[in-house]
Amino acid sequence: MYDFDYYKPASVAEAARLLAAGDSKLLAGGMSLIPSLKMRLNRYSALVDLGAVLDIKGIRRDGNFLVIGAMTPHAVVAASAEVRKILPAIASLAEGIGDPLVRNRGTMGGSMANADPAADYPSAILGLGATVVTHLRQIAGDDFFKGVFETALQAGEIIKEVHFPIPQKAAYTKYRQPASRFALVGVFVSKSADGVRVAVTGAAPSVFRFTAAEAALAKRFDPAALDGITIKPDDLNSDIHASAEYRAHCVVEITRRAVLAAQ
Ligand SMILES: Cc1cc2nc3c(=O)[nH]c(=O)nc-3n(C[C@H](O)[C@H](O)[C@H](O)COP(=O)(O)OP(=O)(O)OC[C@H]3O[C@@H](n4cnc5c(N)ncnc54)[C@H](O)[C@@H]3O)c2cc1C
Structure with a gap:
């Protein structure tokens, strides 16, 4: 020092x-x-x-x-x-x-x-x-x-x-990197009078909004609304902990769990 x-x-x-x-x-x-x-x-x-x-x-x-x-x-x-x-x-x-x-x-x-x-x-x-x-x-x-x-x-x-x-409903679900406890993928979901927001951390160089999920959940705030929704791995992080393809899979699944937790 x-x-x-x-x-x-x-x-x-x-x-x-x-x-x-x-x-x-x-x-x-x-x-x-x-x-x-x-x-x-x-x-x-x-x-x-x-x-x-x-x-x-x-x-x-x-x-x-x-x-x-x-x-x-x-x-x-x-x-x-x-x-x-x-x-x-x-x-x-x-x-x-x-x-x-x-x-x-x-x-x-x-x-x-x-x-x-x-x-x-x-x-x-x-x-x-x-x-x-x-x-x-x-x-x-x-x-x-x-x-x-x-x-x-x-x-x-x-x-x-x-x-x-203060939203009507909200939840944060994190899939942790077990050693550091930082988010491999973390998803914060909220529902309010202004609509639905889905924000993802851990998956990309910076936190971002998962707009395809937001649009689907705005019609129906239910984990099943995410069926068929995917995210491209192109801009996601790939490192020794997880590939971009694996993170892309996790983003959708952790979003599903966050929506379930917010019910
Ligand atoms: C072992 C370990 C595990 C961790 N796990 C997690 C985790 O699971 N999830 C997670 O989110 N975080 C995790 N962290 C980070 C932790 O949450 C700290 O909050 C974070 O490191 C910085 O907060 P700090 O108060 O210690 O800031 P500091 O280390 O004191 O400062 C960090 C930076 O912020 C600036 N800064 C501080 N306060 C202000 C202010 N009010 N305005 C403007 N600039 C400011 C400083 O100048 C510096 O650049 C982990 C950290 C460690 C060491």
């Missing part, structure tokens, strides 16, 4: 000011950032720890939205009575992330900013049509994830919270 300065501001404004100076980087749970520093894959002049910025940590309901602060750890989301009551699919998604250490340290904002192609939260953001609120602007969830470890965030932009619309 290279040397760096360390700051622990108490507000988003102070964090933004510290980030603007030099080659600084935000630190949340450290679950992805710290290993990359330890392996000397990255080098920063300073880390700006968001751990004391308390107003971006927590969960609340705001009208028909569930609002989760960026610094809320996965374990807090998983255990929240409010989340379990109004959007249980998010609680179960958070409960399935990594292991207890990762869930206690890792945060929603860190996971989103990191934009790992196999991370779970991105599927909920696309699968519900959520809105990402930063200290500068609001970003539609559909426009947030841009590619492998790439988002719409500008340098120094800080995620404050995410507004998830």
Whole structure:
């Protein structure tokens, strides 16, 4: 690990000011950032720890939205009575992330900013049509994830919270890579007055919407509506864990299971 300065501001404004100076980087749970520093894959002049910025940590309901602060750890989301009551699919998604250490340290904002192609939260953001609120602007969830470890965030932009619309029905189903527990394929399905959304993570370089399934499920929200629906493997990931053809098969089958779970 290279040397760096360390700051622990108490507000988003102070964090933004510290980030603007030099080659600084935000630190949340450290679950992805710290290993990359330890392996000397990255080098920063300073880390700006968001751990004391308390107003971006927590969960609340705001009208028909569930609002989760960026610094809320996965374990807090998983255990929240409010989340379990109004959007249980998010609680179960958070409960399935990594292991207890990762869930206690890792945060929603860190996971989103990191934009790992196999991370779970991105599927909920696309699968519900959520809105990402930063200290500068609001970003539609559909426009947030841009590619492998790439988002719409500008340098120094800080995620404050995410507004998830509360759907009529929703579920997240993940087929895990057994060693890492990341999604080989994960599917978030929701049904609301605006229609059906199906978002897939783990299968491609970035989370994406499975529009053929959305169209079929909009007519009939039932696993049988997916009979005959396929997805081309051309743009899907192929690696030591699974071929693109196998992932294509899983995308349809995991979608079927997610729809069943959402009934
Ligand atoms: C062993 C292991 C297993 C895991 N399994 C899973 C899994 O099954 N599913 C899954 O989804 N994830 C998994 N993860 C990832 C985990 O969910 C972490 O949440 C994720 O690594 C990053 O969150 P963090 O809070 O630790 O962020 P950090 O590592 O602190 O930061 C990550 C990046 O986000 C930036 N950042 C942090 N907060 C903000 C903010 N508020 N605004 C803007 N940028 C910000 C940082 O600058 C950095 O670039 C796993 C991680 C490990 C180590």
